[in-house]
Amino acid sequence: MSGNPIFELRGVQQRYGDRTALEIPSLVVPEGCILGVAGHNGSGKSTLMRLLAFLERPFQGEVLFRDRAVTDSGVRQRREVTLLTQEPYLLLRSVAANVGYGLKVRGNLDADQGRTRVREALAMVGLEPDVFEHRSWRELSGGEAQRVALAARLVLRPQVLLMDEPTSSLDPENAERLLGAAVLARREWGATLVVVSHDAAWLESVSDGVLRIVQGRIASAPDFCRSRE
Numbered sequence: 479m480s481g482n483p484i485f486e487l488r489g490v491q492q493r494y495g496d497r498t499a500l501e502i503p504s505l506v507v508p509e510g511c512i513l514g515v516a517g518h519n520g521s522g523k524s525t526l527m528r529l530l531a532f533l534e535r536p537f538q539g540e541v542l543f544r545d546r547a548v549t550d551s552g553v554r555q556r557r558e559v560t561l562l563t564q565e566p567y568l569l570l571r572s573v574a575a576n577v578g579y580g581l582k583v584r585g586n587l588d589a590d591q592g593r594t595r596v597r598e599a600l601a602m603v604g605l606e607p608d609v610f611e612h613r614s615w616r617e618l619s620g621g622e623a624q625r626v627a628l629a630a631r632l633v634l635r636p637q638v639l640l641m642d643e644p645t646s647s648l649d650p651e652n653a654e655r656l657l658g659a660a661v662l663a664r665r666e667w668g669a670t671l672v673v674v675s676h677d678a679a680w681l682e683s684v685s686d687g688v689l690r691i692v693q694g695r696i697a698s699a700p701d702f703c704r705s706r707e
């Protein structure tokens with residue numbers, strides 16, 4: 479892993495009330511890596527993901543994205559980073575409307591280009607476009623819904639895909655498809671992946687290296703996560 483840092487954490491501490499949920503003196507996430515994050519329940523994994531997704535600001539320290547501190551107006555960064563959680567959030571509409579929603583909001587493609595991109599994204603997550611495009615959100619299994627939620631993100635070609643226990647309620651086939659799509663995003667446009675799971679062995683097999691968090695602190699980290707300074 480020799481990519482430039484896409485994220486860098488410096489002296490980060492996150493607190494809720496008087497509890498310190500996470501304390502990370504230094505951490506680098508190189509561009510294009512697949513970083514696994516493992517730890518028991520309550521160890522701070524989701525807190526780390528929310529910080530990387532800019533959904534929270536740290537109580538102390540800073541989170542840099544491509545060497546720049548994320549400001550309140552970090553709209554550009556927010557567009558490049560997307561977080562998928564265990565609970566897929568879908569609009570009560572067709573699969574195509576769900577997957578195409580973000581493209582429509584950004585409004586820089588015509589209808590044909592948009593539809594092509596939606597179909598490509600469905601194919602990436604292993605959902606046959608002809609079969610699923612016109613389905614209602616009601617006709618999806620939990621695993622399919624999770625894959626549609628991922629397609630809705632991949633269609634925007636995010637630079638960073640954060641996945642917080644994305645497969646914990648999925649059967650092995652859906653889990654494999656979901657991860658396979660994320661790996662394709664790295665191959666096709668160099669996306670960086672950060673994948674959280676409490677299953678360290680599984681993470682070891684799918685990632686370039688695993689960050690282990692114990693009670694809010696880094697217990698071990700891959701070499702490529704060390705700062706070069």
Ligand SMILES: Nc1ncnc2c1ncn2[C@@H]1O[C@H](COP(=O)(O)OP(=O)(O)O)[C@@H](O)[C@H]1O
Nearest residue numbers: 494495499517518519520521522523524525526
């Ligand atoms: N919004 C919050 N308010 C208060 N405490 C929180 C909040 N989010 C997380 N915590 C606490 O921070 C710690 C880490 O939580 P979390 O990051 O969700 O862990 P994990 O994802 O590894 O299970 C836990 O003790 C949790 O109770």
Ligand SMILES: [Mg+2]
Nearest residue numbers: 523524525642
């Ligand atoms: Mg969590």
